[in-house]
Amino acid sequence: MINTITCKSCNTLTTVQSTVDFVNFACPNCGSLYDLKSANQTHLKKYTYKPLDIILPIGLKGIIDNKEYEIINVLVKFLGAFTYSKEYTLVSKDIQYIYLSECNGHWIQLKQVDDIELKKSGSLKIKYNDIYFDKFDYYSPSLMRAYGFFDFELSNFDNFVVEYINPPFILSTERINSETVTYLGQHIEKKEVKKIFQLETIPSKSGIGVVQPFPFHILDTIKIFLIAAILILTCFIFQGSKGNKEVLNNTISINEYANKEYLSPSFEVADIAVPIKINLFSDVSNSWAYAGVSVVNELTNEEEFAEQDIEFYSGYEDGYHWTEGSRSVNFHICGLKPGKYHLVISPSAENVVANTSDSSSIINLPPAVVTTENSNYTTAEKIEDSINKLYSGMHDTEQSISPDQKTLTIIAELESPSNWNFGISIVVFVVLIIVLFVYRRIFETRRWSDSSYSPYIE
Structure with missing residues (x-):
């Protein structure tokens, strides 16, 4: 059965396919209300309020729980404090009803229940279907506008509502004129409403909905x-429980490795993201030493590099002894993945030069001329003797001078992950x-x- 009405005031045609026996019709276009039970469909009144938000059209169909429903009417109610609600009635071909309520962009889907009735003077907490509901409010909304076909009278609309909530659920009793009906509802998201009716836009959301669930459980x-x-x-x-594991403890000569790198023995890392702690010590005094340290993954050749300065100075000033710096430093290199590694150390220090075995730097001096008090030699021989003595003295002086001898002690430990x-x-x-x-x-x-x-x- 198709219900089709043409508004006498604006000639707007409105059609729904429901077989419900309707008693009132409100034109979606001009707001005129008609009595469908009278012979000539008497004009009862005209609603002048025009909602600013979107109203889903009469006759719009959607799929809920695998069943097709059609919007047959809409009520726009004023709840107070500049708040309006829109209540949609949907009916299926087998006369099953579902109700959608929208307020400030928040949607509730409701169905009628017959085994409970809520009253204004009722308890502050009730139990229904093993769910406890808290009394939220009661009010008498005003009807501001109606759209579509209705199976009850709207001309003398009288409405009283009592609500209990346990988000996302709501129990709501409505007295419409002389009939009282209780609904069980649940919050639904905007995207679900869009999906039901295949819509592009619906009213925007603002504030907190009556049964809007808290975003986090x-x-x-x-x-x-x-x-x-x-x-x-x-x-x-x-x-x-494994404890720390020492992978290197060695002392090297900075002079020996001043122009080359020291490579440590290989060690294994079994755990994930293990830090390695490196301690450096050098016997510096009023000078400095330096070490560049790399941890090299032998499989991937990836390396983590760090460099450290070791400085220690001391002295007396105005009768007081002072020190500055330290002969040792320690640091961490973190996040070593499982694999095989070794350390590469590049040391240097103040007043340290590399050891050399190049024999070309040695001066070959002529043999000294042995003289005695009784020996007689010429002036040229005396000059040659003096030169030999001079060269010999220079050679002895060079051999007596040696660069500072400094050492570097390296201790490396694989540590357990920090309890931090x-x-x-x-x-x-x-x-x-x-x-x-x-x-x-x-x-x-x-x-x-x-x-x-x-x-x-x-």
């Missing part, structure tokens, strides 16, 4: 955090949980701000 979040904390603690205990990782993780988890609880309280306070039964003190 705190209990599940806590469970996830606890599981993560247990896993981190387990890894920490397992890896920490576990501690920081726990602190972050606790802070996040506290933030979630604070955010939820703010969220719920805003939800209940217009309720007569708010459990939150602002």
Whole structure:
């Protein structure tokens, strides 16, 4: 059966395919209300209010729970405090009803239930289907506009509503004229409404919906955090039980390696993201030493490089002894992946030159002329003797001068992962949980701000 009506005021044609026996019709275009039970469809009144937001059209069809429904009417109600709601009635071909309510862009899908009735004087908390609901509010909305076909009278509209909530669920009793009906509803997202009706745009969302769920499930979040904390603690205990492993402890001559690199023996890294601690010591005094340190992955040739200066100075000034710097430094190179590694050390120091075995630098002097008091030699021989003595003295002086001899001690240890990782993780988890609880309280306070039964003190 197809219901088609042409408005007598604006000649607008409105059609629905429902077989429901309708008693009133409100023109979606001009707002004229007609009595369909009268012989000539008497004009009853005209609604002048025009909503600013989008109204889903009469006759629009959508699929809900694999069944096709059609919008047959819309009621626009004023709830107070500049708040309006739009209530859509949808009916299927087998006369099954579903209701959609939209307020400030928040949607609720409702169905009629017959086994409970809520009253204004009822309890502040009720149980239905093993769910406890808290009393949210009661009010008498004003009808501002009607669209489409209705199976009840609208000319003398009288409406009273009582609401109980347990987000995302709502129990709502409505008295329309002399009939009382209770609905069980649940919040649905905008994207679901778009999907049902294949829409591009629907009213935008603002504020907190009456049964809009909190974006985070705190209990599940806590469970996830606890599981993560247990896993981190387990890894920490397992890896920490191995202790530190020394992979290098050696002292080298800086003079020997001033122009070349020292390569350590190879060592294995078995765990993931292991840090290596490197300690350097040099016997400097009022001078400095330097070391460039690379950790080389022998499989990939990737290397991590660090450089350190070792400086130590001391002295007396105004009768006081002072020192500056240190003969040792230590540092970490973190995140070594499993594999085979070795260290490459490039040392240098102040007043240190490389050792050399180049014989060409040695001056071959002529043999000295032995003289005695009784020997007689010429002036030329005396001059040659003096030159020989001079060369011999220069050679002795050169041999007596040697560069500073400095050493560098390198100690390297593979360390267990730091317990800071576990501690920081726990602190972050606790802070996040506290933030979630604070955010939820703010969220719920805003939800209940217009309720007569708010459990939150602002």
